[in-house]
Amino acid sequence: MKLSFDYKGIKVTYYLTYKKAKAISIQVTEEGRVNVTAPRGTPVFAVMDKVKGNAPWIISELYGKANAKKEVKLLEQYTYLGKNYKLEVVVNPEIENTKVKMIRGKFVVETATESAIHIREAIIEWYKQKVTAKIKERFKEYSPLFDKMPKNIEIVDEQNLLFHGNAEGIVANAKLGMLPVEVIDYILVSSLCRLNCEDDKSENQKLEEVLPNYQKSAEWLEKNKNHLVL
Numbered sequence: 001m002k003l004s005f006d007y008k009g010i011k012v013t014y015y016l017t018y019k020k021a022k023a024i025s026i027q028v029t030e031e032g033r034v035n036v037t038a039p040r041g042t043p044v045f046a047v048m049d050k051v052k053g054n055a056p057w058i059i060s061e062l063y064g065k066a067n068a069k070k071e072v073k074l075l076e077q078y079t080y081l082g083k084n085y086k087l088e089v090v091v092n093p094e095i096e097n098t099k100v101k102m103i104r105g106k107f108v109v110e111t112a113t114e115s116a117i118h119i120r121e122a123i124i125e126w127y128k129q130k131v132t133a134k135i136k137e138r139f140k141e142y143s144p145l146f147d148k149m150p151k152n153i154e155i156v157d158e159q160n161l162l163f164h165g166n167a168e169g170i171v172a173n174a175k176l177g178m179l180p181v182e183v184i185d186y187i188l189v190s191s192l193c194r195l196n197c198e199d200d201k202s203e204n205q206k207l208e209e210v211l212p213n214y215q216k217s218a219e220w221l222e223k224n225k226n227h228l229v230l
Contacts, residue, residue, distance in 0.1 A: 087107050183217045
């Protein structure tokens with residue numbers, strides 16, 4: 001039986017088979033197929049609840065399988081807050097945890113392995129931490145100007161999403177860390193205006209009030225958003 005559900009805008013399809021079994025089991029194959037086995041007689045709604053409850057793990061496995069299939073190439077330089085830093089990988093078999101940091105104008109990764117997949121994962125995690133901290137910093141700056149603020153912040157590494165926000169929280173791509181601070185401000189303040197204003201007119205008025213020069217950032221984002229790569 002073929003079933004599917006949506007999780008944070010991602011459609012997950014899985015295949016359900018009933019067999020003589022003790023419990024519901026979920027498997028993600030190397031080909032990226034999600035197979036679910038359930039004991040005979042298990043209500044389909046119980047299976048659906050079980051699968052949805054494991055959505056974060058399933059999606060993580062699916063992305064992991066996809067990344068393992070494709071060749072991962074590291075960039076020669078990485079952009080942070082609008083500035084470029086040349087990548088330097090230092091292989092040290094004696095260290096336990098990969099370290100990512102900026103030193104003297106370089107983006108340095110100290111690692112025990114030369115695996116491009118592993119190095120990129122470490123870089124993405126670094127960006128996630130930096131973006132989370134930067135968003136919190138900018139929200140603190142602008143919070144006195146707004147009544148409502150998002151409750152949660154989630155940073156992801158998804159190709160087709162840059163930023164999404166509502167009252168419950170925001171979901172931002174790690175690539176947000178590549179943008180100049182004024183462009184980050186434009187994205188965040190625009191989101192806060194949508195959250196706090198009743199219509200487009202008041203939303204635009206509030207945006208212009210808080211960021212009088214927002215149009216320049218809007219033009220930069222429109223020109224560059226499709227060329228952001230990590």
